Amino acid sequence: xxxxxxxxxxxDAMTEDSAAVGKVLDAVMPRPEGPEAPLFEAMRxxxxxxxxxxxxxxxxxxxxxxxxxxxxxxxVGAAIELVHTYxxxxxxxxxxxxxxxxxxxxxxxxxxxxxxAILAGDALQTLAFEVLADPATHPDGAVRSELVRRLAVAAxxxxxxxxxxxxxxxxxxxxxxxxxxxxxxxxxGALISFSCExxxxxxxxxxxxxxxxxxxxxxxxxxxxxxxxxLDTLGNAADLGKATGKDAAHGKATFVSLLGVEEAQRRARxxxxxxxxxxxxxxxxxxxxxxxxxxxxxxxx
Numbered sequence: 001x002x003x004x005x006x007x008x009x010x011x012d013a014m015t016e017d018s019a020a021v022g023k024v025l026d027a028v029m030p031r032p033e034g035p036e037a038p039l040f041e042a043m044r045x046x047x048x049x050x051x052x053x054x055x056x057x058x059x060x061x062x063x064x065x066x067x068x069x070x071x072x073x074x075x076v077g078a079a080i081e082l083v084h085t086y087x088x089x090x091x092x093x094x095x096x097x098x099x100x101x102x103x104x105x106x107x108x109x110x111x112x113x114x115x116x117a118i119l120a121g122d123a124l125q126t127l128a129f130e131v132l133a134d135p136a137t138h139p140d141g142a143v144r145s146e147l148v149r150r151l152a153v154a155a156x157x158x159x160x161x162x163x164x165x166x167x168x169x170x171x172x173x174x175x176x177x178x179x180x181x182x183x184x185x186x187x188x189g190a191l192i193s194f195s196c197e198x199x200x201x202x203x204x205x206x207x208x209x210x211x212x213x214x215x216x217x218x219x220x221x222x223x224x225x226x227x228x229x230x231l232d233t234l235g236n237a238a239d240l241g242k243a244t245g246k247d248a249a250h251g252k253a254t255f256v257s258l259l260g261v262e263e264a265q266r267r268a269r270x271x272x273x274x275x276x277x278x279x280x281x282x283x284x285x286x287x288x289x290x291x292x293x294x295x296x297x298x299x300x301x
Contacts, residue, residue: 010291017060017077018053024078028131042112042120043127047085049103054224054292055080055195061289062199062213065282069202075137076147076198079128083155084191086124089117091164125155138202146201154194163187172251177258181222184255188228189221196220212281219275220293226268227297229254233261268297 025047032041056077063073092099092107093114100110109117131137132147153159163186170179196217200210233256255264275293279286 007291007295010288010295013288014053014057014292017057020074021053021056021060021077021081022048024074025081028075028078028127038112038116039119039123042108042116043124045111046089046102046108046120047082047124049105051081051085051103053077053081055084055191057292058192058195058217058289059198061286061292062196063202064199065213065285065289066200066203066205066209068199069138071136072138072202073199075131075134076202077195079131079137079147079151080191080195080198082124082128082131083151083160086121086128087155087160087164087191089121089124093117096164096168143201143204147198150194150197150201154190159186159190160188163190167252170253173253175253177255180253180255180258184222184225185218188225189218192221192224193217208281212278215278216275216289216293219271219278220296223268223271223275223293224296226255226264226271227299229256230261230264230268231300232256265297272297 026044029044029047030036030040032038032044056074059077059080060070060073062068063070063076088102089108091097092102093109100107102108105111107117108120112120128151129148132151133144135141135144137147138144155161157165163183166179166183167187170183193214196213197210199205200213232254255267259267272293276290279289282289
């Protein structure tokens, strides 16, 4: 197990990047004024809450490794956080996972109402693409277009939304490990893959570095989801800021229900080793990403 002192530089870097992305999010989101005020208040309530901002950190880390400008990476990180937050708002709705708690506070539809939560999610998603398309993100329109296209694929039916559809379809159904793996590669892994590759796109990196970051993302995303399943089984709501035991209560098949706790832990650790190996091309410059992969399976929140 990685000790706390070893992870301290990673924690400091993540805290610094999270604060910087938070300033961009605060700047790009509308202020709660006019008759639309409840919508904007709901958007800010969810997005500026105390989340991990893991995906923006991946964007910024990739940009550091590939020579991408920090200002642009911060905006791309903000865009991916907007999309991620929209997905959480919609996932928590009664028609989806029906969760009352998110990030240690009442879910959006509980704090406001269902209609406002739906609209807040819609507005967060479209704002993400507005941020990416702005010249402030990158001076080259072709780069901005590539980022927009890649995020659209990652967030849509061939990515996150498709994974959520599979998640709903297999509830209370007998499914195999291949189905659960595919579901999570889409639902969770697609956005993580975009986050890792976006920094390479911003920096105009070569194919070797892009492949390395995508390989890392592929294994990291699956390890992250296995760790999430383990936390839902073994964790507690106070640490996580959300309800636990909900997968079992809903009759959902997960990596833990199919593999058992010990085998799920073993596979998560194996995926971390694979993820770390992909980063050899970057040498010591990728130390934070290596530590992040290890942190993902050891975290308690």
